[in-house]
Amino acid sequence: METQSSSERPGMESNFQLKLREELTLLINRTLTQNLTTADIRFDRSPEEVSGDLAFGCFPLAKLARRAPNQIAAQLAAQTDCALLPGVTAVSASGGYLNLTLDLSSWLPDTIDFLLSCEQPEKGSLPPRKVVIEYSSPNTNKPQHLGHVRNNVLGQAVANLLSAAGDEVIRVNLINDRGIHICKSMLTWIKLGEGETPETTGEKGDHLVGRYYVRFETEIKLERKRFFAAAGIDPQQLAADELVKREQDFLAQSSWQQEAEELLLRWEAGDKELLDIWRTMNSWVLAGFDQTYSRYGITFDRTYFESETYLSGRNEIESALQAGLVQRREDGSIWISLAEEELEDKLLQRSNGTSVYITQDVGTALQRYEDYHFDRLIYVVGNEQRYHFRVLIAILRQLGHTWADNLEHLAYGMVNLPEGKLKSREGTAVDADDLLQAVKQAARQVMEASNRRHDFSEQEADQVAEALGLGAIKYYLLRVSANQDLQYDPERSVDLNGTTGPYLQYAYSRMTSLLRKSAFNHQPQMTFELDSAIEKELLLKLLEYAGVVQLAAQQRNPSRLAQYLYELARIFNRFWHDLPVLKAESSDIREQRLALTAACQRILQRGLHLLGIPTPEKI
RNA sequence: GCGCCUGUAGCUCAACUGGACAGAGCAACGGCCUUCUAAGCCGUAGGCUGAAGGUUCGAGUCCUUCCAGGCGUACCA
Known part of the structure; x- marks a missing residue:
């Protein structure tokens, strides 16, 4: 539920602006015996054809006074003494609006003084809220492309706006540095990299790693082609459900896929040699990201790593299991029922014990609440994840965290090229x-x-x-x-x-x-x-x-x-x-x-x- | 199938959450530099806001039903 109407957060105002709204409020309350407050007074620009500069729409008053807006405007115009309104030389009624004509030379001194000397003219009148805002949230398997740029630029701007408007803003990044996609670029580098480093190739670290991620995709695509050729099947001819089944068959026997999955298991088991490679490659990517952020002017107060937060998600689920808030099924997987929220049941842990994407987000949210006790947590994430965030908020609520209602998904649309979509897997995205x-x-x-x-x-x-x-x-x-x-x-x-x-x-x-x-x-x-x-x-x-x-x-x-x-x-x-x-x-x-x-x-x-x-x- | 989002000028986008005749830019056409930066300024043309109903004094905006597109609906992230 919205608790505020849109017009009730004026910014700082010059004396004339404030005075004008106060006097107009008094005037209206006197002539129409209403009890408006200055917050109810909002001005539009008068249109060109009408004589006047600022227009006050009488439509909301029409309901209260139970009279037509243009009658009200006419009455106000007739009974208004311009001398009472600061710097106003004329009033007129037109189409339900009260139009005020301003005297430029009396408004300017006050306005200019205000604009040139007010320390933070954007500041609002409400008490500041503590807002954590997450944006960027890159994966460490490829460099950032145009889609990330939209995210970065949007997140930075929204953070700046909130801060200027008076909120206390904490800008955070979340680095997705673990998972199967990370293992894919690692695997390819291990197999085909011949020890290449950013130093030996002179390449930016994120670009180098990204090259191996793309390479993985091309290799597995070749393998897939051979698989279907060997079986004498044209995938294009298959019905949708048949195709899904064949794709599963393919992945089950694909050596690239199998090796990547083995790498993930080794990573989760803490294989020391692998962790060294992982740390090294991540550091290349992060150094590359730093350069990109710095050039684009994108900043953060704090960076979270999923490799560090996913465990607290696991712990939360463990205790929720003890408390009976989530259920273990026969195959060992853990689920939460969201029937109360009118959502599908959601998997929280796989039958093999590994955690899924949303588990990490549960953990990250918990940790942030502990760190900041925010009034608001904003996620700047693409709108394809709308459902994901509905589910995340629902889960946190079901687990008893009342602050779940303070989470907010700021969803933004996809960036397309005139020719069509960006495809980072194929390396055709705009870097x-x-x-x-x-x-x-x-x-x-x-x-x-x-x-x-x-x-x-x-x-x-x-x-x-x-x-x-x-x-x-x-x-x-x-x-x-x-x-x-x-x-x-x-x-x-x-x-x-x-x-x-x-x-x-x-x-x-x-x-x-x-x-x-x-x-x-x-x-x-x-x-x-x-x-x-x-x-x-x-x-x-x-x-x-x-x-x-x-x-x-x-x-x-x-x-x-x-x-x-x-x-x-x-x-x-x-x-x-x-x-x-x-x-x-x-x-x-x-x-x-x-x-x-x-x-x-x-x-x-x-x-x-x-x-x-x-x-x-x-x- | 179900859910969410989006349809506005030839193209890319606005429209203060229901208010005055739906506005900009690009592209097109026509003007303006011996004058503070012409990366600028001025003008012309371009619309049944996807369609049909409904609510309202008043609808691009809200409701219903269609149509078209996108995205979800994973033991992917």
Whole structure:
């Protein structure tokens, strides 16, 4: 059950914003004898055709007062004395909305002071909650690809948003470093690796190990082909259930499969020689991951390893068995009944005594609760695991952990290419490192083709290209709301025009350029006489910032912020185009426009950083 | 079969959780650089929101039934 309505978490506000909401609340309560609170007052932008800037929708009031919304709006408009509302020069009713016209020059001083001096303008009014958020969660058998990049970038951004909105955030990674898939790359390296190491090949460790994982898949595919050929069967001709049976037959006699399974048994038995190899290969992969994370700006406060947490899952199941909460079947396997949750029974331990995926997640969750006593635990995991997390939460609840209701699966959609799906097993996925390299190259080419001349050193040019590449990739992934599948078009992501990271970074560098050239220094309480429509658009957009961050945090949806920042940048670009700043008609106007620019710059910088996008000063 | 998710402009995506005439970008077409960075700005064109019913003062959004796609439904992770 939702306990909060969406509009009840405003961010910090300037004095004028706060005052306006208070006065409007009083006004409504007086004229309609309601008892609204300021939290009930939310503004939309007035549409172009209507005279006004901010619109207050009277629809919720219509139910309380049992009158039509446009009647209520009309009455409010008729009985409103503008003098009581700060900086409001006119009110009008239209289509059930009360439209307020703001006086730009009275709003600006207060707004600019607030935006430039408030330490954390995104902060919400509720007490902070302790939130543990898990993202990335890679397997140590292959390098990270585009799907992981979406996860990493999304997780990082949501963590940043929650933190900015005022929560205490603990960012955790979970390394899946054990299991049959790990054994596959190990096996292939042992058999065919001839002692290769990242040092001898000069390759990144995760790429090296990943090569052996792909190799395993190609080898077993060949073996499968031979198996079916020898039996004189064309698998394509088989009915579905027959095919499943034949595949099982194949795996049962496949030497690659058998050897991998033997390796897993040896690993679980603690075979010392094997554990050494396992540790060595994992360390290669982890070193590779560290490089990737660091380049992408992905950080964690704590890293969990499944090889360390899966045992606590086993223990939990053991004690649940004693307590009669789970049942052992005749073949020795252990199950939990989830009939109360209207879910299928779930296996918790195999008949051969080894643990399954969900057992590890039970253990990890328990350990995290012990470590942090969180108010909320968010899992950033692909939406193909929706069912898995429903089951996980149900299990924890059945085992008597009331905090199970504080777990939350932040499911995000798959990343597809225009040609179709990514397939990491076949090694056709878009590799995270290669991707950044390619997009960076493209950015570099655009920089060099441009007729702008900067005295960039080679090193500076490289840094700017890297920043633009990151901006391009991250914005591309974050502008789509999380639960949607997204289509990744490599060519489009390299295109720096349109709703892209580089567009925003470019706008930022323009703002910075103006401020640098003018050596602007903000004086509080300055007076404003600006009055153009475009300047007012900027003011109105700036006023939305804190609310947008609050909403994005609450919905765990950075795309809201991504969208907003694009709108802000677009209005700024229009402002830049239409109005002179450094060469303004008077030095007063110049200072005022610079102050407005400074506010935009700070908001755009903070917003982009929440999305994990770097903001180079010059492009 | 059952469950979950998704269908919005030619393409990629928005739409503050039920509110004003459904908005952007790309692609197309037409304008704007001797002027603070043209990676920019302005304009034109593009829609029966998959279909049909229903609830409501009001539906892209909620309900029902279809249609299409994706993902689950493992003693895989």
